[in-house]
Amino acid sequence: MTSVLLCDDQQLVRDGFRLILDLEDDMDVVGEAADGAACIEQVAAHRPDVVLMDIRMPRMDGVEATRRLVAAATPAKILVLTTFDLDEYVYEALHAGASGFMLKDVPREQLVAAIRLVASGDAVTAPKITSRLIEQYVSTPPPSAGVPDAVSALSERELDVFRLLARGRSNSEIAAELFLGEATIKTHVGSILTKLDLRDRVQAVVLAYECGLVRPGA
CATH class of the missing domain: 3.40.50.2300 (Response regulator)
Structure with a gap:
């Protein structure tokens, strides 16, 4: 319940x-x-x-x-x-x-x-709407923003997943784009959230835009 x-x-x-x-x-x-x-x-x-x-x-x-x-x-x-x-x-x-x-x-x-x-x-996340919302209000990261150390610690594959996640892609869409299984993507997403100490995918999207890892319109 x-x-x-x-x-x-x-x-x-x-x-x-x-x-x-x-x-x-x-x-x-x-x-x-x-x-x-x-x-x-x-x-x-x-x-x-x-x-x-x-x-x-x-x-x-x-x-x-x-x-x-x-x-x-x-x-x-x-x-x-x-x-x-x-x-x-x-x-x-x-x-x-x-x-x-x-x-x-x-x-x-x-x-x-x-x-x-x-x-x-x-x-x-309402992926498309959330991404549009963030692009509206985070057109550029703050002057003091940078990529957090925790993001730098992600593997190359995790970074690939992180960028696509920030673009509002679902696990199945990320899997198709990276030619990986959906279960593998789910594991990567869980690892990313754990390493970055984030509550969920929404927080991951916000962080990706704020630190400049993903930029609006790119």
Whole structure:
């Protein structure tokens, strides 16, 4: 059973998500919060598997709440909800440690599938959208940015996989491009995340762009 916490400042939105998730036999809404501060309290009380996190809320927004939950090593995965697919705050939330984002008007089946993916330890990268988002807000790395030592420690093959992953390729697409088995790619991705101490693929995409390993439009 996947436990879910709903965090949104609009009661109607929370009610709508609850109705959707209550239809799923393998999901349980364990709590609700109307702002980021209340969300942190609810996460501590209920220890959900997944948090559906709105971005723009009073008192404490979703970005700051995500940042604090990740800093506290909360095991809950955070799926950001937004009204706009190119919202600068979405990038900030991904950078803070969210496992992905979705639009609030996403079809029911896609929302449910996304929650299951995040709960299983994967990330909802929405590859093409995520890459576009990052290209919008990380057109060039900061002046002080450089390739971290941990990235330099990756093998050549891992670097190949890392670059393609950052381009939004799925494991099967990477496997086809590198003429390797999909299981091998999955192993490489796991090794990359471990070596770079990253939570998921979304964080890998963010790091690749920020350190200049992959550049927008290249």
